Amino acid sequence: MSIIPSAVYKRPFTVCIEGNIGSGKTTFINEFKQYNDTTVLQEPVELWRNVSGTNLLELMYKDPGQYACLFQSYVQLTMLQLHTIETPTPYKIMERSVFSARCFIENMKxxxxxxxxxxxxxxxxxxxCITNVKLKTDLIIYLRTTPEVVYKRMRExxxxxxxxxxxxxLQQVHQIHDDWLYHRTLFSLPAPVITLNGDKSIEEMFAEVRKCKEGFFTKAD
Ligand code: DGT
Structure with missing residues (x-):
C-alpha cells in the first residue's frame, strides 16, 4: 500500500497532532479534510497491521519481548515517510510523528x-534521522487528556x-507525553506547542479545529 500522494510542495507548513492513545487525533485531523489547501496524513496504523500479511501491531501487544523493537523500527520508518512527503498543498497536517514514537520507546525502555x-x-x-533528514515541523497541537477518559474511549x-x-x-504513555509537551522537561521540542483539552466533546473539538486553522496556519514556503 502506498502512502505517498503526488508531489508539489517541498516545504509545506507542517503541523503534527499529538496525544495519548484515544485522545481524538483521528477525529481532529479528519476535520481538516474540508480545507482544500491542507493535506491530511493519517497515522499509518493500517500499514502496521499488514506488513506483507503480518499484523505487527498485534504482535507488539501480544509479545512485546519479541516484537517491540521490530515494531518501533517500522513505526520510525513509516513516520519518516510521512515527514518527507512533498504535498500538493501549502499546508500539511500529520497524525503523530517520529518525535512521539520516541515517547513509546522511552516507555518501553x-x-x-x-x-x-x-x-x-x-x-x-x-x-x-533528526540530524540528517529534513523533518521540518512548524507546529505541534497536543490533545491533552485524562488517562481515565481515554481508557473509556479505547474500551468503547x-x-x-x-x-x-x-x-x-495509558497512564505511563500520558505521563511521557505530558513531560515532553506540557511540562517540557523530557525531550527537546521540534516546534511550538499548542495544548488543547482533548477530554472535550467532539463538537467542542470541531470548534477548536476552526480556531486553529484560522489562527495558527500562517505561512508556507
Ligand atoms: P486517536 O485518534 O487519538 O484515538 O488515536 P489512535 O489511538 O487511533 O492512534 P494512536 O497513535 O494513539 O495509536 C494507534 C495504536 O498504535 C495504539 O494501539 C497505540 C499504537 N502506537 C502508535 N504509535 C506507537 C508507537 O510508536 N509505539 C507503540 N508501541 N505503539 C504505538
Whole structure:
C-alpha cells in the first residue's frame, strides 16, 4: 500500500497532532479534510497491521519481548515517510510523528519491554534521522487528556489489538507525553506547542479545529 500522494510542495507548513492513545487525533485531523489547501496524513496504523500479511501491531501487544523493537523500527520508518512527503498543498497536517514514537520507546525502555541494546539502536537511528533528514515541523497541537477518559474511549471503540492495553499503560504513555509537551522537561521540542483539552466533546473539538486553522496556519514556503 502506498502512502505517498503526488508531489508539489517541498516545504509545506507542517503541523503534527499529538496525544495519548484515544485522545481524538483521528477525529481532529479528519476535520481538516474540508480545507482544500491542507493535506491530511493519517497515522499509518493500517500499514502496521499488514506488513506483507503480518499484523505487527498485534504482535507488539501480544509479545512485546519479541516484537517491540521490530515494531518501533517500522513505526520510525513509516513516520519518516510521512515527514518527507512533498504535498500538493501549502499546508500539511500529520497524525503523530517520529518525535512521539520516541515517547513509546522511552516507555518501553522504562518498563523493560525493550532490551537496553535495542533502545540504544533505536535511539541512534532516531538521532541520526533528526540530524540528517529534513523533518521540518512548524507546529505541534497536543490533545491533552485524562488517562481515565481515554481508557473509556479505547474500551468503547474496542480495537482488537488493544484488548490487552491497561489503564496503567495509558497512564505511563500520558505521563511521557505530558513531560515532553506540557511540562517540557523530557525531550527537546521540534516546534511550538499548542495544548488543547482533548477530554472535550467532539463538537467542542470541531470548534477548536476552526480556531486553529484560522489562527495558527500562517505561512508556507
Ligand atoms: P486517536 O485518534 O487519538 O484515538 O488515536 P489512535 O489511538 O487511533 O492512534 P494512536 O497513535 O494513539 O495509536 C494507534 C495504536 O498504535 C495504539 O494501539 C497505540 C499504537 N502506537 C502508535 N504509535 C506507537 C508507537 O510508536 N509505539 C507503540 N508501541 N505503539 C504505538
Amino acid at each position: 522504562r518498563t523493560k519491554m525493550l532490551r537496553p541494546v535495542e533502545s540504544v539502536v533505536l535511539e541512534e537511528w532516531y538521532n541520526w 471503540r474496542a480495537r482488537e489489538e488493544e484488548c490487552s492495553v491497561s489503564l496503567e499503560y
